[in-house]
Amino acid sequence: MNELSVGKEILAHCNKCKLTLAHMVVAMKGPTEIDKVMCKTCKATHTFKDPSAKKAKPAVSKIVRSAKSSRGSSSRKISEPNSVVWERMINKATVSAVDYSIRTEFKSGDVINHPTFGQGIVERSIDSNKIEVLFRDDSKVLLHNKK
Numbered sequence: 001m002n003e004l005s006v007g008k009e010i011l012a013h014c015n016k017c018k019l020t021l022a023h024m025v026v027a028m029k030g031p032t033e034i035d036k037v038m039c040k041t042c043k044a045t046h047t048f049k050d051p052s053a054k055k056a057k058p059a060v061s062k063i064v065r066s067a068k069s070s071r072g073s074s075s076r077k078i079s080e081p082n083s084v085v086w087e088r089m090i091n092k093a094t095v096s097a098v099d100y101s102i103r104t105e106f107k108s109g110d111v112i113n114h115p116t117f118g119q120g121i122v123e124r125s126i127d128s129n130k131i132e133v134l135f136r137d138d139s140k141v142l143l144h145n146k147k
């Protein structure tokens, strides 16, 4: 988007028109620095002066930084619906599903068949009698290992 080259159209302040107008780049100082522009309105060629350049640069880097940080956090969990995560975990599971019973001891990674919630995968054991299970609709805390 920031690619600059001779022939590109940019907004610049025209000294003759006294306005910020569309200009065409006619000469470059470097890969990102414009030397001369031509006003499309009065056809005058002059040295490029961008009054917004000083303000625009830090604003752009700020946007990039915040976009990076939001990508770095667990945005995948937020953007993915529960059923997608559930499906992937079920497909990844190598163990066969076991019918849920309050007396059976389950551990993280176990696949269970629940009479009400359907197939679920044990995400973690909360304590010796509670497990967190991911079902298609939602994750639920179930009792287990009741002796």
Ligand SMILES: [Zn+2]
Pocket: 014, 015, 016, 017, 018, 021, 039, 040, 041, 042, 043, 044
């Ligand atoms: Zn002009």
